[in-house]
Amino acid sequence: MTVAPVFDPPAQQMTPRSWGLLLVLCGALFLEGIDIAMLNVAVPAIAADLGLATGTAHWIISAYVLGYAGFMLLGGRSADLFGRRRVFLVGLTVFVAFSGVGGFADSGWLLVTARFATGVAAGFMTPAGFSIVTSSFPEGPLRNRALSVYGAVGAGGFTLGMVAGGLLTTASWRWVFFAPVVLGALLLVVGRALIRPDQPRLPSTSGFDVVGSVTVTAAMVSIVFALVSLGEGHTTTAALTLAGAAALLVGFVLWERRSPAPLLRLSILRHGMLLSSSTAGLLFMGAFFGFQLLVTLYLQELRGWTPLETGLTFAIMGADMVIAPLLTPLLVARLGTAAVMTAGFASATAAFALTLRLEADWTYVDLLPTLLLVAFAFAFAYGPLAAAATEGLDESEHGVAGGIVNTAFQFGAALGLSAVTIVLVGASPEDATLDDYRRALFVPTAAAALAVAIGATAWARRRGGARQRN
Template identity: 65%
Template sequence: MTAATSTPSPRRAERMTARAWALLLVVCGALFLEGIDIAMLNVAVPVISDDLGVADHDAHWIISAYVLGYAGFMLLGGRVSDLVGRRRVFLGALVVFIGFSVLGGVATAGWILVVARFATGVAAAFLTPAGFSIVTTSFPEGPLRTRALAVYGAVGAAGFTLGTVAGGALTSVGWRWVFFAPVVIGLALLAVAVRPIRADGPRASLVGSFDLAGAVTATGGMVALVLAVVSASEGGLSPGALAGAVLAAALFVAFVVVERRAAAPLVRLGLLREGLLAHAGAVGLLFMGAFFGFQFVLTLYLQELRGWSPLEVGLTFAIMGADLLLAPLLAPRLVQRLGSAVVMTLGVAAGLGSYLLVLRLTDDWAYLDLLPSLLLVAVAFALVYGPLTDAATEGIREDEHGVAGGVVYTAFQFGGALGLALVTAVLVAGDGPPALADHTRALLVPAVATGLALVIGLAASRRQRRLTRPVG
């Protein structure tokens, strides 16, 4: 039994032991790896496309392929980690992630890179829910888990916010380092991951306990839906987008039918009615969609309208990494006082303030003009990411934490894809190359999405108060 899961005296249980910190370092490192991997590409895609001869209208697949693999297989990854063993799935997925990152780094053609990115996304879809459930099952509910999830959330958010800095710097040296840097980090994590993570029990038999039909319909529906969003961002309601949407709807209906009849369903449908999982998933989808859209539009504004280099843009976003310091200091204390849903909602409000401020954008904004919005984004991530994942597992059985993590991180990833698609559609809706007015109009999308997230967060706060209210 690890130090993180033993049950000594109450005072001792409140302290993080060296082995508990080591376990947290490993799973946080994996989440940081996933976040920084996709964020670095946002800066590097133009250079990669030029070098490999990828056409402008196909360049988005370097990112979209990863999103397809990630969002499409996340629920399956969460369920497999619960059945087969979290440690086995975590370590196996990390090996696959490393292997296909190497393939991406040595790719000599665009199609090879796209295949590598898809496979890397699939690996992340197994890695992330396994790591999340390792945290929630290794730390007992209460102050220790709250502290662990605050650190976990801060590191994960830092991967998204600092990835652009690393991407700008590495692209200046050579774009292939954008793929080789995650390989180095992954190998280091693999070397230290074996000891601190608790060994799995006997391997579960998948025969009779694994819902294959549910896995196929859920994964197929998610992939079709993401494909429809990507197609719509390229050509509006094109035949391809409509076909993808219809196929996704049909597969999701089939999924519901399968899950109602399955003896051991992939996702127990009643799970979404328990605790705050549905609220947390909806907030996560809208929050991450708003952030991805905000960062994308600002990147284009700074590079195309202001003429800044990728490195300058990356350094501009670096201040958002302050959430790495803010989250462990603020989130655990606030959660103890107010509850995870309230803290999550306060973070969403900070994000809304950021996106409203940036609507004042003019054609001569400098770093100091952007600074208030970037600082509010850091506060938003510090208060949302960890408390949201904490809220997602509140009231959920421990043996379903992997599925709960899959639901939340599916929402994160699909939210990012949806946010990018929507801001792109708004950005190119005008005549000619996007101008300042087009960028400002596109920035309304993050503001509206965060406003909706705020409404859902308030509803989650009320529900949490009802769930925790003493009876009698």
């Protein structure tokens, strides 16, 4: 059987320069992915060395998520207004600088502060990089191929970061911060050469929505803080913070409706699949991060595996870095982004459902089918989801679309981690039993199933719309 070509003729082929550009942007996304994944393994060693209490050590990760999710939308809009290359390179520079500060930190407060600043930098760097990808490759097969590679490398950062974290922590936890400095510095040098200069879309900052920026950023930070507090069991703090966030979001919506230069054109959420893909992405990432935390705790707390052994267990999920660029563009060309995205969510649902029969003596072989299905899930879902979010949008709004999608990812991660922690015996994994783990694994399974429902609905609507047009 002959396979249809992935690309149209010559104009749709990747050039050496475009491959180089894509590798730089993929490298930055990989850097962001391994950064948080490595810390998942390194936190116990960091807490022991710096004398952090068990109840506060999680802030090494939570501070990063607060800065990242809180400033993502502002970062995306800034890229659209002031130049994607400029915002990307500045964000990467700050990311590298504060990673170095984290490596030299000799106290908990300095490390947590550095992590928050690193997260803020990622909040500007990631949507800017995403919009450079979508604006550099025309909509269609070429962009689908680029986003498949981009998504695969990003997902690979999440999975391979745990392996790298285990290896680096064995030498010294400080290398978990110094390694990103080395990689980030290299990306800066190459990025300056390959990313074409761009000009800000506004001649000055007069059109920048300051009120909307401050309001939505405060709301985003408040929501993530509330989720973190909920995961710690501080329900009153979480409820009060959520109430404040709700008030800020209402104020943001009212302001955006009357602002002459809105940070977010609210009608963009009704365009194409941006809202459905972002919602499904929130559920998908929440399911994955919750699953990853539960399996990590199961292996280390219940089974007594070392951080390195745990990290190596997840290495097979990095197979998505091979599957995505080779297979995903072919499937998208034949079936469309919504269908392939939904297949990825279905693969995740099947993967997490397999762990519901978890036993106390499971080995690597018992986990292997689940880990392979997760690799296929990321290969099929990550890139097509990003492509679906920007389909039909004007290029000038790709940055804010990237901000919305990536904000959904970060909220999903925070929500998934909090939800499984609450179910897993009130944030006391040391006392959790096998039944507690099985019960908690229902959370990622249910979240992934909801993502399937959203993806299938979007797919059905697109097929219905195509029939009407024909």
